[in-house]
Amino acid sequence: DIVLTQSPATLSVTPGESVSLSCRASQGISTSIHWYQQKSNESPRLLIKFASQSISGIPSRFSGSGSGTDFTLSINRVESEDFSVYYCQQSYSLPLTFGSGTKLEIK
């Protein structure tokens, strides 16, 4: 199974700062990575598909990059509604797997 390692586990930031969240795959997966946001007591929401492709309805401050084994989700100027947990997920091979998440919290 492909293991996805997300770092850091927790990121404390002030609203208005820009941040980068990391997801590293245990083997090369091309651009087969997708990012989700999960707010407390809610279902996950798809933010970015295939490493860098935008999703309709998602604010433009969210962007993704990377290929191979290293991927980044960037949030330009974090807003209060962005404080939640972020997960990456790979679709390169079965079983589909998720990372353990990065919690973005208010400093």
Place this chain on the structure above:
Amino acid sequence: QVQLKESGPGLVQPSETLSLTCTVSGFSLTSYSVSWVRQPSGKGPEWMGRMWYDGDTAYNSALKSRLSISRDTSKNQVFLKMNSLQTDDTGTYYCTRDRYGYNFDYWGQGVMVTVSS
């Protein structure tokens, strides 16, 4: 609009079978696939398995011996059955619309399942 809703028991006895139903609206089960994803409290999600739009299935190898996914297209429903439940099967179970086997663009609200005597 696209909606998915899970239903089923919130409490299951150890060693017994979990049966969940996902009722969908706003899309056809013969055009889109549906996956089941579960999430223990405070942990990352785990993909369990998929009902493809053509009726085929795919399972997480870690669960394959215990898991069965089926559907009734006339009722717009997808079913999950998993046997021999243990306490580490406790968590929230989601059904999701599965985009061509790649990612999950719509999620149900989830159903919390507790395995306990």
